[in-house]
Amino acid sequence: DAGVIQSPRHEVTEMGQEVTLRCKPISGHDYLFWYRQTMMRGLELLIYFNNNVPIDDSGMPEDRFSAKMPNASFSTLKIQPSEPRDSAVYFCASSPGLDGIGNQPQHFGDGTRLSIL
Amino acid sequence: LAKTTQPISMDSYEGQEVNITCSHNNIATNDYITWYQQFPSQGPRFIIQGYKTKVTNEVASLFIPADRKSSTLSLPRVSLSDTAVYYCLVGDMASTGFQKLVFGTGTRLLVSP
Numbered sequence: 626d627a628g629v630i631q632s633p634r635h636e637v638t639e640m641g642q643e644v645t646l647r648c649k650p651i652s653g654h655d656y657l658f659w660y661r662q663t664m665m666r667g668l669e670l671l672i673y674f675n676n677n678v679p680i681d682d683s684g685m686p687e688d689r690f691s692a693k694m695p696n697a698s699f700s701t702l703k704i705q706p707s708e709p710r711d712s713a714v715y716f717c718a719s720s721p722g723l724d725g726i727g728n729q730p731q732h733f734g735d736g737t738r739l740s741i742l
Numbered sequence: 743l744a745k746t747t748q749p750i751s752m753d754s755y756e757g758q759e760v761n762i763t764c765s766h767n768n769i770a771t772n773d774y775i776t777w778y779q780q781f782p783s784q785g786p787r788f789i790i791q792g793y794k795t796k797v798t799n800e801v802a803s804l805f806i807p808a809d810r811k812s813s814t815l816s817l818p819r820v821s822l823s824d825t826a827v828y829y830c831l832v833g834d835m836a837s838t839g840f841q842k843l844v845f846g847t848g849t850r851l852l853v854s855p
Contacts, residue, residue, distance in 0.1 A: 658843075668786070668848075669845075681842065716786075718785070728791075731831075732788070735783070736783075
């Protein structure tokens with residue numbers, strides 16, 4: 626089992642540029658989550674998908690952020706245009722689809738460290 | 743949303759037992775409490791999960807009182823490699839009706855020789 630795979634591991638770009646983060650969940654997992662981690666705010670849930678369908682995106686900070694899951698093995702989180710305050714570590718996680726989303730352990734990738742200059 | 747609270751940091755020595763408590767109000771009736779461990783430059787890693795009373799696995803124990811408004815992660819005989827940040831995670835029914843996941847603020851555990 627390869628686990629959750631995120632790319633790139635590090636991204637440095639200038640303000641105003643488009644940023645795309647990628648995630649491959651564990652095969653067979655029905656739920657996919659995107660989190661953001663900063664020193665000030667800790668771990669925040671941005672959005673989650675169930676069977677490729679976005680269920681709750683109330684954690685997405687603003688319209689500059691968008692997420693898609695075109696199939697069961699791939700998801701993207703896009704920021705356009707990017708701003709320095711978007712600098713953070715972004716994690717993707719997946720979990721099996723039994724019971725509620727809080728009742729199944731999540732498997733996290735190692736994150737993308739994003740720096741917006 | 744449920745508000746979860748953990749101590750910011752804890753110090754311990756090798757071989758000691760460490761107990762980390764998380765407070766969580768408004769936890770949903772059907773939701774579990776999950777604890778994760780995070781090392782630098784890595785994603786959180788699942789440690790243990792429970793609903794009520796006590797759960798034990800090969801690395802930790804989880805104690806949950808009857809009112810479920812708090813939980814305590816117990817690490818027996820910690821080693822230097824247990825130095826990490828520990829998070830509790832609870833599900834919560836937000837006002838939208840969807841379940842929301844709320845991570846605790848994290849407890850930074852430092853284990854010294």
